[in-house]
Amino acid sequence: MTAAWLxxxxxxxxxxxxxxxxxxxxxxxxxxxxxxxxxxxxxxxxRLAAAALPLRDAGDAWRIEVPNAAAIAPTLAAIAQWLQAxxxxxxxxxxxxxxxxxxxRSVGAIERAVVRALGIATQAVxxxxxxxxxxxxIQQRAFDKATDxxxxxxxxxxxxxAGESNAQALARETWxxxxxxxxxxxxxxAFGRFTVRRPVxxxxxxxxxxxxxxxxxxxxxxxNQDGExxxxxxxxxxxxxxxxxxxxxxxxxxxxxxxxxxxxxxx
Numbered sequence: 001m002t003a004a005w006l007x008x009x010x011x012x013x014x015x016x017x018x019x020x021x022x023x024x025x026x027x028x029x030x031x032x033x034x035x036x037x038x039x040x041x042x043x044x045x046x047r048l049a050a051a052a053l054p055l056r057d058a059g060d061a062w063r064i065e066v067p068n069a070a071a072i073a074p075t076l077a078a079i080a081q082w083l084q085a086x087x088x089x090x091x092x093x094x095x096x097x098x099x100x101x102x103x104x105r106s107v108g109a110i111e112r113a114v115v116r117a118l119g120i121a122t123q124a125v126x127x128x129x130x131x132x133x134x135x136x137x138i139q140q141r142a143f144d145k146a147t148d149x150x151x152x153x154x155x156x157x158x159x160x161x162a163g164e165s166n167a168q169a170l171a172r173e174t175w176x177x178x179x180x181x182x183x184x185x186x187x188x189x190a191f192g193r194f195t196v197r198r199p200v201x202x203x204x205x206x207x208x209x210x211x212x213x214x215x216x217x218x219x220x221x222x223x224n225q226d227g228e229x230x231x232x233x234x235x236x237x238x239x240x241x242x243x244x245x246x247x248x249x250x251x252x253x254x255x256x257x258x259x260x261x262x263x264x265x266x267x
């Protein structure tokens with residue numbers, strides 16, 4: 001991988017919002033200061049406020065105001081329902097993702113389909129599985145995926161659900177996407193973390209990605225279980241680099257694989 005290629009990739013993964021966004025905060029009663037939980041475009045904030053949802057312009061941020069902690073869940077659900085009903089988010093995924101404050105503490109949960117519209121940070125896990133010869137299993141995303149259909153990806157990548165640990169998400173997603181049990185893999189290890197910040201079609205993406213690697217014993221190969229993968233392919237490092245330079249991967253997968261290749265350069 002060339003330094004210029006890596007620098008261009010880093011720039012694509014760290015872009016400011018367009019158009020500009022204001023901080024989105026959650027204010028619970030008057031006992032604690034508001035917690036910044038995301039960001040929002042002014043035009044969307046004004047529409048939510050006009051729809052009588054509890055959103056107020058506080059000057060330095062748009063605040064979702066609730067009287068107590070018990071009101072957080074129904075209020076976030078009402079906002080999500082309005083966004084979906086008014087074409088500001090995709091169809092419901094029936095998956096809840098954590099809503100966290102600036103320190104990473106969970107303060108609630110919200111429907112997955114609306115997190116980009118509200119600039120809410122998500123947590124993801126990605127796994128790179130290689131065989132005993134050192135070749136890498138990569139997946140081609142299904143052609144009906146809402147984002148990056150047909151592009152190549154790591155062996156497995158998925159979002160951490162509300163109330164789920166990284167380890168739990170890793171185990172669940174590895175089975176759903178690749179039909180592999182993490183306990184059957186060898187040399188499972190984390191190898192780093194990075195954050196993506198960039199505009200996307202449905203809003204603004206902020207995603208904290210935990211990267212893992214493992215070795216599949218001889219005779220063990222991935223097999224998709226949830227219909228979200230078109231196919232898997234096992235490639236050597238030269239072919240992997242060629243596809244990276246051809247921009248065949250999602251941006252996030254490209255960075256993860258580049259970081260992994262740097263890590264394995266001495267092998």
